[in-house]
Amino acid sequence: MDADERTYRVDLMTRVEGEGRFLLRVRDGVVERAELSIFEAPRFFEALLRGRSIDEVPDIVARICGICPVAYQMSAVRALEAALGVQPTPEIRRLRRLLYCGEWIESHALHVFLLHAPDFLGYESAVEMAADHRPVVEMGLRMKRAGNALIELLGGRAIHPISVRVGGFSRAPARSALAAHRDALARGLEDALAAVAWAAGLEAPDFEQDYVFVALDADVYPLEEGRGIRISDGTTLPEADFETRFGEVQVPHSNALQCRMLDGRAYLTGPIARLALHAERLHPRAREAWEGTGMSLPVRNPYLSMVVRCVELVHAFAEALDLLDGYRGAEPSAVPWEAADAVGYGATEAPRGLLWHRYAVRADGTVAEAKIVPPTSQNQARIEEDLASIGPELAAMEHGAATRRCEQLVRAYDPCISCATHFLELDLGRE
Amino acid sequence: MAEVFLPREALGELLGALRASGRAVIGPTVRDGAVVYDEVESPRDLPVGWGDEQAPGRYRLRRRGDERAFGYAVGPHSWKRFLFPAREALWRSESADGGVPRIEAASPDASPRAFLGVRACEIAAMDVQDRVFLGGRADPRYATRRAAALVVAVQCTEAGDLCFCASTGTGPRVEGGADLVLTEADDGFLVDARTDAGRAVLGALPVVPAGPERVAAAEAGVRACAAGMGRSMDVRGLPGLLFGNLDHPRWEAVAERCLSCGACTSVCPTCFCSTTETSSTVDGARHEVLRVWDSCFGSEHAQIHGADFRPTIGLRYRQWLTHKLGSWTAQFGVSGCVGCGRCVAWCPAEIDLTEEVAALREGADPPAPVPAAAPPPPAPGGDPLLPHPARVTARRVETPDVVTLTLDAGDLGDVLPGQFLMLGLPGIGEAPISVSGGGGGVVEHTIRDVGAVTRALCALSPGDHLGVRGPFGTAWPLEALRGRPVLAVAGGIGLAPLRGAIRAMLAAPADFPDVRVFYGARTPGDRLFLDELDAWTGRPGATVAVTVDHAPPGWDGHVGVVTRLLRGGAIPAGAAALVCGPETMMRYAVEALRAGGVPEEDIFVSMERNMRCAAGLCGRCQYAHWLVSRDGAVFPFARLREVFGRDGF
Amino acid sequence: MTASEPESGRGRPRLGVFKLASCDGCQLTLLDCEDELLALAGAVEIVHFPEVSSRLAAEGPFDLVLLEGSVSTEEQRELVHAVRARTPRLVAIGACATAGGIQALRNFADHEEYVRAVYARPEYVSTLAAATPASEHVRVDFELRGCPIDRGQLLELLVATLLGRKPQVPDESVCMECKRRGQVCVMVARGEPCLGPVTHAGCGAICPAYARGCYGCFGPKESPNPSALSARLSRDGASDDEIARRFRVFTGWAGPFREESLRRGR
Secondary structure: OOOOEEEEEEOOOOOOEOOEEEEEEEEOOEEEEEEEEEOOOOOOHHHHHOOOEHHHHHHHHHOOOOOOHHHHHHHHHHHHHHHHOOOOOHHHHHHHHHHHHHHHHHHHHHHHHHHHHHHHHOOOEHHHHHHHHHHHHHHHHHHHHHHHHHHHHHHOOOOOOOOEEOOEEOOOOOHHHHHOOHHHHHHHHHHHHHHHHHHHOOOOOOOOOOOOEEEEEOOOOOOOOOOEEEEOOOOEEOHHHHHHHEEEEEOOOOOOEEEEEOOOOOOEOOHHHHHHHHHHHOOHHHHHHHHHHOOOOOOOOHHHHHHHHHHHHHHHHHHHHHHHHOOOOOOOOEOOOOOOOEEEEEEEEEOOEEEEEEEEEOOOOEEEEEEEEOHHHHHHHHHHHHHHHHHHHHOOOOHHHHHHHHHHHHHHOOOEHHHHHOOOOOOHHHO | OOOEEEEHHHHHHHHHHHHHOOOEEEEEEEEOOEEEEEEOOOHHHOOOOEEEEEEOOEEEEEEOOOOOOOOOOOOOOOOHHHHOOOEEEEEEEEOOOOOOOEEEEOOOOOOOEEEEEEOHHHHHHHHHHHHHHHOOEOOHHHHHHHHOEEEEEEEOOOOOOOOOHHHHOOOOOOOOOOOEEEEEEOOEEEEEEOOHHHHHHHOOOOOEEOOHHHHHHHHHHHHHHHHOOOOOOOOOOHHHHHHOOOOOHHHHHHHHHOOOOOHHHHHOOOOOOEEEEEEEOOOOOEEEEEEEEOOOOOOHHHEEOOEEOOOOHHHHHHHHHHHHHHHHHHHHOOOOOOOOOHHHHOOOOOOOHHHHHHHHHOOOOOOOOOOOOOOOOOEOOOOOOOOEEEEEEEEEEEEOOEEEEEEEOOOOOOOOOOOEEEEEEOOOEEEEEEEEEEEOOEEEEEEEOOOHHHHHHHOOOOOOEEEEEEEEOOOOOOHHHOOOOEEEEEEHHHHHHHHHHHHHHHOOOOOOOOEEEEEEEOOHHHOOOHHHHHHHHOOOOEEEEEEEOOOOOOOOOEEOOHHHHHOHHHOOOOOEEEEEOOHHHHHHHHHHHHHOOOOHHHEEEEOOOOOOOOOOOOOOOEEOOEEHHHHOOEEEHHHHOOOOOOOOO | OOOOOOOOOOOOOEEEEEEOEOOOHHHHHHHOOOOOHHHHHHHOEEEEOOOOEOOOOOOOOOOEEEEEOEEOOHHHHHHHHHHHHOOOOEEEEHHHHHHOOHHHHHHHOOHHHHHHOOOOOHHHOOOOOOOEOHHHOOOOOEEEOEOOEOHHHHHHHHHHHHHOOOOOOOOOEHHHHHHHOOOOOHHHHHOOOOOHHHEEOOOOOHHHHOOOOOOOOOOEOOOOOHHHHHHHHHHOOOOHHHHHHHHOOOOOOOHHHHHHHHHHOO
16 A cells, blocks of 8 residues: 655745745645745845945845835845945934834735735635635725835835835935825725734634744834844844844755754744734834733734734834834935945835845945845745654645645745745856 | 105015915015925015026026015016916816716906016016917906016116026016016115006005106116126027027927927917816716926827927927927017016026027028917807807718718808817827718717727717817818819818818819819728718719829729829819828829919918817917918918928928 | 736646745735735636745746846756746846846956955855846746835736736836825926936836835836936036936846946946
């Protein structure tokens, strides 16, 4: 009698950003392979950044990801400003946080309502889901629009904003222009509160993992800047020391590097990790919403990431409103800087998790070296371990349902595959 | 009325009085490193103490070191922005399934405004645009806004680096066109109220008698300004010079430098070209048509059926300059240049039109004859841009790609053979289509499917509705040809615009004893109006000759181009000719007709150019000295001789 | 491009969205039409759009395909040919699909220099030496420019397709949009280098609106004159290297920009 071999695979992951596949093979209850392959074509950002002008970097790195361009811009300016000793004014820093709130809103609303929710409600797409759950989809779209509108106002356009510069913004908005967004954000806050209750009420599979959580270390809920990187084992390290604890390995089945802790452990970054390490720093409205779910900390079930994202939606809306109300203009909108031979590090919290950049720049104003570690390459190893963990229990399920369960698991990470792929270097000589 | 003096401290009261008269005050203000025009509320908003330095492609504000509020030369904005907005809704339509589309004009903002700080050149520019928008078929939107604007002029006492209004005779003295005229001095303003509206505003101000010294100082300032212009342009005989030098090497030289970006036309206070844009809801039920600033430097400006007949930057620059400084005079009775220098300052490529004109004068060929100025008389009628609903009453398939629609278009008035209507479908677009027949309350249009609009028109069925505007353009001059042999020479779809004329002539054999139809089609299957061609053949005094480019086996008629039919004794003495077809065909037909002894004055051709508004308001149908929609489409060939068949026109 | 009835017969037009090498931002633009998304989803039949739906039918057939990304691997080269065969209307969306995108910078790179860079296990990765636009491989019926495309232009393309009108996507310069907005030219008034005069309109001239020069992400306009712009930048003090770099960013592989950057730089 042959062994009981079950293979679960999806060759083109849908409702994710970018192109990936997964493969889970279980033989006689033992997981043989659990692979998330990213076959998205590499675009070699780190290579093409070399020699570019420092002030082009925020424009170029935005193109790594159409969903979270602000995150790339924010990590880049943090790192470059650290290298050049630039201190943006508090007003500029607040505007950046506001811009980033817009991106969290846009990205989380997209993921929760258009990409992930159909998994929980049994639809192939949000469009099909809208036939039965139109108010929910419309609520998500309304929040998404509010986030995009905020990015458009501060950044000029929702995707690949144009105003983010090293040192600040090319132009800061007028108070009146910002104030015009208040109603939409207030409505968004109400929607987000409703979304938390809605998401908490969805049935999530039982599945708990023991995670190492990694997030930015900060006095406030971490977003556009921090003072280091925090690990749930109790350690905190400066952004510059990231590579002393974390490292990337290349695996044959993927076009993305996997980032692990140097001791080989996989770790988790993103909403669940942020909440685990910073729950007490949530905006009071978000904290209240979280407590209203009755769930306990830390969250160890990846299928609950959607609830956490909704809590972060509340946080982003509430904080955006506070920032908007406190805005008194930001002139000058940028502080001047001079190029130098220097190295700088910067990390921010992209919607999907920690996004770390390192740049070496030259006094002639160009980039000598760039290194970018996106959240999805950090989570990739963790996704594979999760897949391996659910492997044995899938045996009890019908094959299609089991495959969908795997997909749902991968999607819970909101993988941003284009991001994860960007940084491989190219060996043209082998073509 | 004697001029009076308004102390500088009371400038705020002038703004207050203007606002108190119920007007929003639009005036100069500093934004993004330039003096622009926007709503101003108090003197704080004005560019007090600011002057500027300008050079080709360069503009910088500078501190003057005094408190002058109008101590700057014109910036990137002009008043056209407020009278002819860059984007403006023309009309909206809404249709329920299959019903008559409801079309409503978008009403322009008629709220009263005061323009503060209008320079003499800018008043001249308003006059130019008045001629464009109010001269022939008036644009009610422009008319409404113009009537609601009070003009507070400021005479220039210092010339800008790029000013040359003294050359163009449009400044710096403000002659007319203003309600109030200010002349700024260090301690205040000499004020001259020229209209009742101006006097009403002045009445509320704490003015004192000016005294002869102040008046003399102001005069001297204006004279000094005229003498100190940063640029000059010799405008003598420019239309003839330009049209006599269409092959001057300078055109190629400037094409090397020109970016064809359209900045010059956008900042020009007289350029008036526009296009339309439709925005539609996803369900296709509601549409809004907007008028949007356009430029002759764009590719669409000179497109017919997807082909651009002004494809190079050199031809586009030449079109702009020959229009602005040349053919504008024939079209509107005045030059299109008022000497403000904006196109020089704001050209990213640093092109200076005064320098270009000077260069064109170098080694110039003799001037070409140019037609006398013939601005159109005011034309009656409502909004020429608003379509009216019409119903299709019959549809006849002529060939696989040609359909004749009969329309009940309501009260269009007389539609004469040679004229055209704009036929449109909300959400799809409009196309100029000549009438191919009609009478008794209906018009016929014969339409070839060559694009999205004509495809949709051809697909209409009896009972369907569409939008129509018109009739536009000139007619075949049948009255003038009575008693003479008339040749109707048609190529392809060109038979359609001639059909009405042929029918009319055949219906009056006493007036038209000798009518000869020469018709060329691509293939026998492409021949239009087959029944009618047969019927015409049988009429006394009528002959019909048909030829095809490509003949299948079994065709025993003529093969070859239509001009071959004009050989031999085909052209009787004293004949006149009506010609319609593709431009190449018309060129050869005209040659053959001339060779056959028909004078150019008696050859009439129907021209086609890119058409948007068809009312002479959008600048699209430029054809050298003419606007095809207004002065054509039917022209005596003699008028076109200089430019017919030339690249770029 | 004109369309009216779906090729596949009566009914809603069948839409496919495919992706090559890209950031996903252009297809995301469709999801960013928040107000129109559900109406659009009702007006077309989404046949294949992996980012939106797990119901996939890559084989089509389609009435309209939106293609994002540049061709940068052998698989993508095959895919673009396959997709072309499945639709009468192939619309390339965005700078990657119409000009190669930012990743086409590698087309200019010195291969040796790249090879000398440090690779862990290069044998795991296979790509083509150049990232190229769809039009270098197959006939493309229409192109929507931009990095990313403009939401309004995408909606116009879709609505025009549904209604059967020509999409109103002017090929004029960014200057036209900038002037219509009444903005002050950053190059004339501040000496800020700006590619607006040679760049295809569509973004609404947002960079000048935010006080910076255009960086050309919509690629060359119709009849551009990049040399004339270089001459201006050069008079303003820019070095040839800097000029070349400005032309060589998100649409640097587009013919007129590519040629100008090669004239000016390496």
